Amino acid sequence: MTATKSTLTTPLFTTTDAAELYQVPNWSGGWFRVSDKGEMEVTPAPGLHAPLRAIVDEIVERGESLPVILRFPQVITGRVKHLNESFQNAITEYGYGNHYQGVFPIKVNQRRVVVESVAAAGYDYAHGLEAGSKAELALCLAQRMHPDALLCCNGFKDDGFIKLALWGRTLGKNVVITIEKFSELDRILKQARALGVKPAIGVRFKLHARGSGQWEESGGDQAKFGLNAYELLRVVERLKEEDMLDSLVMLHTHIGSQITDIRRVKVAVREATQTYAGMIAAGAKLKYLNVGGGLGVDYDGSKTTFYASMNYTVREYAADIVYTIQEVCKAREVPEPVIISESGRALTAHHAVLIMPVVDVTGPTRDLEDLAPASEDSHQIVKDMEEVLEKITLRNYRESYNDAVGDKQTLHNLFDLGYVTLMDRARGEALFNAILRRIAKLIQNEKYVPDELEDLQKVLADKFICNFSLFQSLPDNWAIQALFPIVPLDRLNEQPTRQATIVDITCDSDGKIDKFIDLRDVKSTLPLHEPGDRPYYLGTFLMGAYQDVLGSAHNLFGKVSEAHVTVKPGGKFHIDLFVRGQKARRMIESMGYEEPMLRDAIEDQADIAIKGGILTGEQENELLDDYGEELLGYTYLEYEEG
Ligand SMILES: *Cc1c(COP(=O)(O)O)cnc(C)c1O
Numbered sequence: 001m002t003a004t005k006s007t008l009t010t011p012l013f014t015t016t017d018a019a020e021l022y023q024v025p026n027w028s029g030g031w032f033r034v035s036d037k038g039e040m041e042v043t044p045a046p047g048l049h050a051p052l053r054a055i056v057d058e059i060v061e062r063g064e065s066l067p068v069i070l071r072f073p074q075v076i077t078g079r080v081k082h083l084n085e086s087f088q089n090a091i092t093e094y095g096y097g098n099h100y101q102g103v104f105p106i107k108v109n110q111r112r113v114v115v116e117s118v119a120a121a122g123y124d125y126a127h128g129l130e131a132g133s134k135a136e137l138a139l140c141l142a143q144r145m146h147p148d149a150l151l152c153c154n155g156f157k158d159d160g161f162i163k164l165a166l167w168g169r170t171l172g173k174n175v176v177i178t179i180e181k182f183s184e185l186d187r188i189l190k191q192a193r194a195l196g197v198k199p200a201i202g203v204r205f206k207l208h209a210r211g212s213g214q215w216e217e218s219g220g221d222q223a224k225f226g227l228n229a230y231e232l233l234r235v236v237e238r239l240k241e242e243d244m245l246d247s248l249v250m251l252h253t254h255i256g257s258q259i260t261d262i263r264r265v266k267v268a269v270r271e272a273t274q275t276y277a278g279m280i281a282a283g284a285k286l287k288y289l290n291v292g293g294g295l296g297v298d299y300d301g302s303k304t305t306f307y308a309s310m311n312y313t314v315r316e317y318a319a320d321i322v323y324t325i326q327e328v329c330k331a332r333e334v335p336e337p338v339i340i341s342e343s344g345r346a347l348t349a350h351h352a353v354l355i356m357p358v359v360d361v362t363g364p365t366r367d368l369e370d371l372a373p374a375s376e377d378s379h380q381i382v383k384d385m386e387e388v389l390e391k392i393t394l395r396n397y398r399e400s401y402n403d404a405v406g407d408k409q410t411l412h413n414l415f416d417l418g419y420v421t422l423m424d425r426a427r428g429e430a431l432f433n434a435i436l437r438r439i440a441k442l443i444q445n446e447k448y449v450p451d452e453l454e455d456l457q458k459v460l461a462d463k464f465i466c467n468f469s470l471f472q473s474l475p476d477n478w479a480i481q482a483l484f485p486i487v488p489l490d491r492l493n494e495q496p497t498r499q500a501t502i503v504d505i506t507c508d509s510d511g512k513i514d515k516f517i518d519l520r521d522v523k524s525t526l527p528l529h530e531p532g533d534r535p536y537y538l539g540t541f542l543m544g545a546y547q548d549v550l551g552s553a554h555n556l557f558g559k560v561s562e563a564h565v566t567v568k569p570g571g572k573f574h575i576d577l578f579v580r581g582q583k584a585r586r587m588i589e590s591m592g593y594e595e596p597m598l599r600d601a602i603e604d605q606a607d608i609a610i611k612g613g614i615l616t617g618e619q620e621n622e623l624l625d626d627y628g629e630e631l632l633g634y635t636y637l638e639y640e641e642g
Contacts, residue, residue: 018492021527023517026301027485031075031350032541038493040539042353042567044074050573053489055565056355056537064578065638066357066537067468069562071544073117075351080121083295083343086318096322097336103152105130105293108344108545110139113564113577118347119143128174130154130342134161141168150340151175152202152290154225154252162188166197176288178202178252180225185235189242202250202290203227203235205275209268211294213307214480215256225254232275236282248284250340251276254292257345260305262312262320265294269324277332290340291321297349299483299542300517308483308517314346345545352544354473354560355489356466358528358536359505359637361498363462364433371427379424381411385431389438397439398450404435436460457499458514458524464500466538467637470511471504471554474540474547478510483517486526489537496527502538505637506555553590558582558635585631595631602627 019025019034035041039051052070059068080102087100104118106129118127128149131137140151141164151173153165157180168175177199179185185201192199206226210216217223227235239245253272259265269291276289295317296310305311312320321339329336374382385407392400411428414420420428440456443449476482486502501524504511516523529536551559561581566574585595606623609615615623 013493013495015493017495021496022485022487022492023301023519024485024487026303026519027298027517027542028301029298029350031072031078034492037490039490040487040492042070042072042075042565044072044078044567048074048567048569049571050565050567051490051571052353052355052539053537055563055573055575056489058575059563059578060535062578064561064580065634065636066355067466067473067560067636068355069473069543069548069560070353070355071111071113071562071564072351072353072567073113073564074567076114076117076348077121079347079350080118080125080127082314083318083341083347084122084125084127086315087322087339087341089315090319090322093319094322094326096326096339098338100318100322100339100341101126101128101148101150101288103128103130103150103290103340103342104347105132105154105342105344106136106140107132107549109348109548110136111548114348114351114544115139115143117351119145122146122149126150128152134158134164137161137164137168141171141173145173147172148174150288152250152252152340152342153177154180154204156180157184157187159187159191162191163195166192166195166199169197169200174200176200176202176250178204178250179227179235180204182227182231182234185238189244198244199247200249201239201247202252202288203232203248204252204254205229205232205272207253207255207268207271207275209255209264209271211256211259211268212264212305213256213258213260213296215258215294218254218256229275229278232279233282236279236284240283245283246285249286250288250290251279251286251337252290252292254342255294257293258296258307258310259294260296260307260310262310262316265291265312265317266320266324269321270328273325273328274332276337277328277334280332280334287338288340289325289337290342293342293344295341295343295346297345297542297545299349299485300519300522301485302517302519306521307481308522347545349542349545352548354468354540354543356468356502356538356540358464358531358538359467359639360465361462361500361531362465363498364436364460371430374424374427378427379414379420381407381414381420382424382428382431385411385428385435389431389435392435392438392442394442397442398453400435401439401453404432408432433460455524458501461499461501461514461525462528463503463512464498464528464538465503465505467505468560469504469506469551469554469557469636470513471506471508472551472557473560474513474543475550475552476547477513477515479550481515483515483522484543485517485541486513487539487541488529489539491529491536494529496529498528498530499525500528501525506557508554511554553587556584556587556591556635558584558587560636561634581634581636583632584635587635588631598631599624599628 041049043049126146126148129140130152132155204226210220299308302309502513516526559582564577606620
């Protein structure tokens with residue numbers, strides 16, 4: 001907030017301010033916006049928009065429980081189009097002599113609605129799929145695909161994996177088996193001979209170039225996957241000996257996910273194309289050059305090389321790849337290959353929003369008035385703190401802060417020794433918080449804030465308890481400090497008055513969010529509204545890549561319910577499908593228990609209780625009903641009010 005603004009008596013908070021505060025235009029990529037009514041809206045295509053709050057309200061009205069994930073297949077369609085058209089435009093602009101064909105690596109999100117949406121939107125572009133395991137391949141083989149679309153098989157492979165991939169070719173699918181380590185070549189040749197199927201083979205090359213950001217280690221000489229230059233040439237020689245060189249169709253590279261810096265992409269693509277040219281020179285007749293994944297998502301909207309951001313757009317990514325490949329091919333006088341990218345994150349991140357209801361707010365004692373002031377017989381330390389509070393000024397606030405910290409320490413020491421009553425401890429702690437709040441208010445517009453006071457906001461932040469599990473729904477926030485934009489679904493024409501951190505309902509103290517997107521670095525608190533009588537919902541955006549499948553069952557909180565929503569003209573929407581989240585029973589059974597065993601155990605104990613006169617027969621029935629109902633219930637908090 002600017003100094004001039006804050007000196008106005010009642011600065012009007014508008015939806016424009018909200019959009020700026022939560023940086024919606026910066027990260028949304030145009031798929032979400034703040035409406036004039038102060039609501040978050042999904043905007044999957046020109047002219048189509050729907051308020052998220054109304055969708056959630058309809059779900060609640062149907063009697064369903066939250067949390068819920070809203071999925072918008074139209075957004076996936078839009079992303080697939082955007083990627084393909086970006087490459088097509090670059091190809092036309094540069095007069096590139098071949099075309100682009102993407103493949104969707106399904107490990108990013110294997111959900112049926114996601115894979116089917118990508119496949120449907122990608123059909124006309126011959127956009128294919130990528131599988132990294134036998135199970136993923138089995139799934140991909142069952143999909144309807146354009147006959148030219150690729151089905152790339154990456155990852156380490158056993159004979160079963162290879163056989164399945166080879167059978168795929170007989171089903172009319174353009175399956176390419178990528179060799180990740182040299183010994184896989186002989187395995188492929190042996191199985192191909194046994195089945196009498198001609199394989200299409202790719203080789204993954206270990207570039208010396210590396211990505212940037214959190215997955216830098218995926219590239220470079222020490223990478224887990226891929227062949228080195230010597231092995232690459234041996235593959236060519238070996239296939240020549242077998243008279244099967246025409247089976248070698250693809251060179252594959254991948255320098256890691258979420259590449260933040262476009263220069264790294266260019267350097268890697270240059271090296272990959274030089275390698276391609278070298279293999280052509282060695283006699284290979286490669287058709288495809290696969291530049292792998294890594295196309296980023298600008299989670300914090302800062303357009304920088306920060307790990308949660310990226311300093312380029314999809315269009316620039318496509319243009320730089322097309323340009324670089326063309327430049328090297330011209331110089332080396334080799335044919336321009338079909339360009340493949342395995343973009344995953346960039347296609348699916350935007351389509352899903354996790355809706356988290358705020359169920360409670362806790363924080364440093366708000367009101368000193370709640371407590372009686374220090375009385376005559378209060379301990380001296382409490383009286384001292386009261387004096388500190390009264391005397392804070394802009395000139396002495398550092399000293400006041402240090403005094404308060406010291407006094408609080410003393411207060412606790414004296415309490416442990418029995419010299420301070422529980423009542424005085426409560427007063428002292430409330431005074432401490434009041435001192436901090438007053439200092440925070442005094443210095444909010446100061447340019448320079450001493451280091452020791454920088455955490456003040458964090459200390460004073462309220463904890464917004466939200467009905468969700470971080471480990472199930474946003475595991476990357478916990479595991480690798482991934483950032484996701486979080487925005488209230490409505491009231492975006494109202495000034496937020498609280499600074500918040502978010503805690504989930506697991507019994508794990510790591511189950512919290514205290515890092516939020518910011519244009520510079522990260523913020524430790526999120527401005528939110530004081531929840532009123534109406535339920536207050538937060539949306540976590542851009543969570544459609546990797547989170548769904550990496551999520552875990554910590555505390556037996558299961559998969560979240562989800563709604564698949566189509567946006568209609570005129571601000572309307574339709575919930576096409578509602579899938580209830582996992583029931584408690586499923587979570588318990590996944591740990592090796594069986595439902596009848598559980599029910600029997602409860603019944604046996606109840607029978608003993610009846611014999612002991614603790615329980616009546618009628619109560620037993622009620623108890624068993626309630627138990628059964630919970631087994632079939634949602635694992636998250638379910639409040640009657642909604
Ligand atoms: C994970 C992975 C991808 C997907 O990467 P994104 O960054 O999500 O686009 C692509 N290719 C390979 C080989 C991968 O392992």
